[in-house]
Amino acid sequence: MLGFLLRRIAATIPVLLMVAVFVFLMLRLTPGDPAAIIAGDNATPQQIVEIRERLGLEEPLHVQFAIWGGNLLRGDLGQSYFFRQPVTSLIAQRIEPTFSLAAVTIVITVLVAVPLGTLAAYRHGSWLDKFVMGFSVAGFSVPVFVVGYILIYVFAVELRWLPVQGFVSIREGFWPFMERMIMPATALAVIYIALIARMTRASVLEVLGEDYVRTARAKGQGEFKVLVNHALRNAAVPIVTVIGVGIALLIGGVVVTESVFNIPGLGRLTVNAVLARDYPTIQGVILLFSFLYVLINLLIDIAYLFLDPRIRY
Amino acid sequence: MRPIATPLVAGALALGLAASAAAETTLRVVMHSDLLIIDPIWTTAYITRNHGYLVYDTLLATDAEGNVRPQMADGWTVSDDGLVYTFTLRDGLVFHDGEPVTGADVAASIERWGRRDAMGQKLMSFVEELRAPDDMTFELVLREPYGLVELSLAKPSSNVPFIMPARIAATPADQQIEEPIGSGPFVFDQAAWEPGNRVVYRRFEDYVPRDEPPSWAAGGKVANVDVVEWVSMPDAQTALNALITGEIDIVEQIAHDLLPLVEFEDDIDVININPLGNQYMFRMNWLHAPFDDQLVRQAAIAALNQRAFLEAVIGNPDFFLECAAMFGCDTPFATDVGAEITLVSDFERSRALLAEAGYDGTPVVLMHSTDLQVLTNLAPVAAQLLRQGGFTVDMQSMDWQTLVSRRARKDAPAEGGWNAFMTSWVAADIMNPIAAAGFTATGENAWFGWPEDEELEAMRNAFATETDFERQRDIAFAIQERALEIGTHMHAGQYFVPMGIRADRVSGVLEGPAPFFWNVTKSGG
Numbered sequence: 001m002l003g004f005l006l007r008r009i010a011a012t013i014p015v016l017l018m019v020a021v022f023v024f025l026m027l028r029l030t031p032g033d034p035a036a037i038i039a040g041d042n043a044t045p046q047q048i049v050e051i052r053e054r055l056g057l058e059e060p061l062h063v064q065f066a067i068w069g070g071n072l073l074r075g076d077l078g079q080s081y082f083f084r085q086p087v088t089s090l091i092a093q094r095i096e097p098t099f100s101l102a103a104v105t106i107v108i109t110v111l112v113a114v115p116l117g118t119l120a121a122y123r124h125g126s127w128l129d130k131f132v133m134g135f136s137v138a139g140f141s142v143p144v145f146v147v148g149y150i151l152i153y154v155f156a157v158e159l160r161w162l163p164v165q166g167f168v169s170i171r172e173g174f175w176p177f178m179e180r181m182i183m184p185a186t187a188l189a190v191i192y193i194a195l196i197a198r199m200t201r202a203s204v205l206e207v208l209g210e211d212y213v214r215t216a217r218a219k220g221q222g223e224f225k226v227l228v229n230h231a232l233r234n235a236a237v238p239i240v241t242v243i244g245v246g247i248a249l250l251i252g253g254v255v256v257t258e259s260v261f262n263i264p265g266l267g268r269l270t271v272n273a274v275l276a277r278d279y280p281t282i283q284g285v286i287l288l289f290s291f292l293y294v295l296i297n298l299l300i301d302i303a304y305l306f307l308d309p310r311i312r313y
Numbered sequence: 314m315r316p317i318a319t320p321l322v323a324g325a326l327a328l329g330l331a332a333s334a335a336a337e338t339t340l341r342v343v344m345h346s347d348l349l350i351i352d353p354i355w356t357t358a359y360i361t362r363n364h365g366y367l368v369y370d371t372l373l374a375t376d377a378e379g380n381v382r383p384q385m386a387d388g389w390t391v392s393d394d395g396l397v398y399t400f401t402l403r404d405g406l407v408f409h410d411g412e413p414v415t416g417a418d419v420a421a422s423i424e425r426w427g428r429r430d431a432m433g434q435k436l437m438s439f440v441e442e443l444r445a446p447d448d449m450t451f452e453l454v455l456r457e458p459y460g461l462v463e464l465s466l467a468k469p470s471s472n473v474p475f476i477m478p479a480r481i482a483a484t485p486a487d488q489q490i491e492e493p494i495g496s497g498p499f500v501f502d503q504a505a506w507e508p509g510n511r512v513v514y515r516r517f518e519d520y521v522p523r524d525e526p527p528s529w530a531a532g533g534k535v536a537n538v539d540v541v542e543w544v545s546m547p548d549a550q551t552a553l554n555a556l557i558t559g560e561i562d563i564v565e566q567i568a569h570d571l572l573p574l575v576e577f578e579d580d581i582d583v584i585n586i587n588p589l590g591n592q593y594m595f596r597m598n599w600l601h602a603p604f605d606d607q608l609v610r611q612a613a614i615a616a617l618n619q620r621a622f623l624e625a626v627i628g629n630p631d632f633f634l635e636c637a638a639m640f641g642c643d644t645p646f647a648t649d650v651g652a653e654i655t656l657v658s659d660f661e662r663s664r665a666l667l668a669e670a671g672y673d674g675t676p677v678v679l680m681h682s683t684d685l686q687v688l689t690n691l692a693p694v695a696a697q698l699l700r701q702g703g704f705t706v707d708m709q710s711m712d713w714q715t716l717v718s719r720r721a722r723k724d725a726p727a728e729g730g731w732n733a734f735m736t737s738w739v740a741a742d743i744m745n746p747i748a749a750a751g752f753t754a755t756g757e758n759a760w761f762g763w764p765e766d767e768e769l770e771a772m773r774n775a776f777a778t779e780t781d782f783e784r785q786r787d788i789a790f791a792i793q794e795r796a797l798e799i800g801t802h803m804h805a806g807q808y809f810v811p812m813g814i815r816a817d818r819v820s821g822v823l824e825g826p827a828p829f830f831w832n833v834t835k836s837g838g
Contacts, residue, residue, distance in 0.1 A: 149550065156558055262555075
């Protein structure tokens with residue numbers, strides 16, 4: 001187990017290195033010049049050249065990469081061209097809203113999708129099953145921003161129950177936090193509920209036909225216990241895998257959601273940085289996202305050990 | 314939505330000199346973009362200019378009639394030979410760090426601005442010396458008479474010659490300042506600044522406003538709210554929803570196509586704070602075929618017309634104006650001379666000019682900006698009109714930031730360069746041929762497009778050195794004719810951007826070339 005963990009952690013290093021090289025080169029090949037953006041619309045060509053020199057963009061690519069890579073090894077992600085703050089500080093400022101949104105979304109998703117998928121499997125062919133299947137198709141098909149705008153229109157603009165936008169830290173109170181989090185998390189959760197409910201249904205449906213379920217029923221166990229202790233537990237590995245992949249995909253989903261609901265998180269930081277060609281910030285955020293992907297996958301692998309005793313690393 | 318009003322009006326509250334009541338009032342505003350750079354001399358970005366107007370003050374200022382008024386200056390005199398301008402500062406001016414404003418601060422600030430700003434650079438080319446004989450006096454000494462001293466120092470838009478402490482103004486012009494300390498009516502709360510999220514300004518209790526009522530950037534700048542908070546909100550729809558529910562007090566710019574959303578909202582006023590508005594520009598690249606030929610440039614201007622652009626982008630005629638004046642309608646140098654051709658398309662003339670030039674069908678690489686609402690539809694309209702005028706057009710779509718980067722390239726269009734693009738100017742930036750970057754005709758050193766014409770440059774120099782307004786105006790008219798004859802650019806119509814305010818609690822919003830936050834009152838917290 002320990003050896004497995006060490007190997008997996010060591011494997012993250014080449015992954016992150018490749019991501020670093022790829023992102024660095026991709027950004028330099030993308031059209032757009034941060035210096036021209038910083039200088040403003042009325043700037044003269046000479047002013048733009050001056051700014052390029054100051055930002056080090058006039059250096060050859062390999063020199064730029066060496067400087068950035070050297071700083072990276074010391075844990076320094078560099079300084080944002082625009083905000084003139086260390087990228088690590090910018091990320092630190094933005095991480096709480098994004099993680100809060102992701103956490104609430106996951107909680108809503110798991111609380112809704114797993115029971116819904118399990119019941120749909122149990123009531124296979126019933127109206128509930130058809131509803132879950134229909135909802136899954138709709139949930140996949142409707143973009144997050146459409147759900148977001150509908151929620152805003154109904155619950156904020158018309159009913160005035162919830163604020164349109166913004167973020168309040170949970171440290172300032174649970175309700176102020178939740179009243180701004182319910183709509184974005186719900187909007188974001190729709191697609192994951194669709195995904196995970198469908199996967200749970202398929203997975204539970206498969207194990208419901210297994211011998212051990214029939215045996216459990218034959219022993220006279222109640223249906224609830226059969227479902228939870230035998231069916232759901234044995235169906236857990238694919239479900240957890242999908243939840244894990246869902247968390248990783250969430251990182252992409254928050255970009256749109258944070259814009260629609262004006263949440264100052266990593267998603268908006270990424271959009272702003274991309275639009276402004278703020279290379280150090282984009283590189284820093286993507287490296288962080290890559291690290292999270294790797295970490296989540298590692299946690300999923302570890303979770304398998306607890307869910308299925310047959311699995312050994 | 315209440316009827317469109319001009320806020321001059323609300324300016325009746327201009328004399329609302331009474332400070333706000335005891336409870337802290339916070340004015341929450343969604344601006345057109347995030348504040349990324351806090352040095353208003355280093356960048357020309359309008360958001361930074363707007364930030365500058367809160368934090369800094371100016372020696373002189375332009376009022377709503379276009380007159381130059383003293384602002385930090387108590388007054389000024391000009392020597393008989395027109396070479397020495399002596400400005401006396403008002404009593405009681407202090408910076409946000411508690412230090413008094415002195416003539417040396419003014420001299421250092423003007424010097425730094427003069428290194429950066431195009432109009433400032435022109436002024437400085439005539440300046441012999443900037444000096445401060447004593448703490449309350451600033452003197453500008455010229456080598457030869459220059460007609461734009463006051464207009465330059467009262468420049469209302471980017472870059473505005475804001476005054477900062479000499480120790481900060483000593484920062485090299487190509488480096489950003491670190492400390493945003495000014496002597497304006499609001500203090501920048503750097504600790505509360507969350508880049509990309511919110512910017513906070515607090516009332517400067519020691520600010521001494523002028524006694525006159527406010528008029529544009531001139532007059533008494535009375536801060537009636539305790540805090541101005543700029544809330545960053547990238548989604549236009551969300552910003553408008555937040556205005557409707559009252560989470561926000563002001564949305565600086567409402568996209569024209571979203572106006573119907575507030576049409577029936579009684580508590581929201583839609584106003585136009587900038588009566589001069591903005592002007593579209595069709596810019597051609599003189600370095601490469603086909604626009605390296607004057608006849609071809611004239612053909613392009615003949616094919617285009619302002620109304621087509623304005624209807625395609627703005628749509629609502631309440632917010633646009635066909636305007637033949639290259640320096641903007643209702644400005645001191647406005648004239649129709651030679652510019653009627655921009656109002657209607659003349660495709661026959663365009664084709665005839667192309668034939669005369671021997672145009673061989675070289676495609677016009679037209680850059681199309683896709684992500685800014687006020688620019689998105691311009692290039693497709695231009696492409697269609699140019700095709701009708703006999704051109705072959707290769708319209709290439711890209712986001713605005715890519716366009717901004719690419720327009721700086723002088724390479725041939727096939728090698729990553731370009732032939733034409735469209736942009737927009739705040740009219741206050743183009744009110745005379747020195748401030749308006751599109752008229753520089755110095756070739757490689759000119760604004761993107763790099764026109765070169767000695768005659769036009771001679772006329773601009775004559776304008777700059779002329780001290781008589783009537784003669785200056787005659788020269789400006791001639792410059793307009795010459796610019797259209799040689800085809801520096803085509804002005805493609807004037808438009809206005811609506812501002813949305815919560816009329817049930819916000820009043821006193823002023824007209825101006827930029828959004829000003831003094832004089833604004835808010836009831837409630």
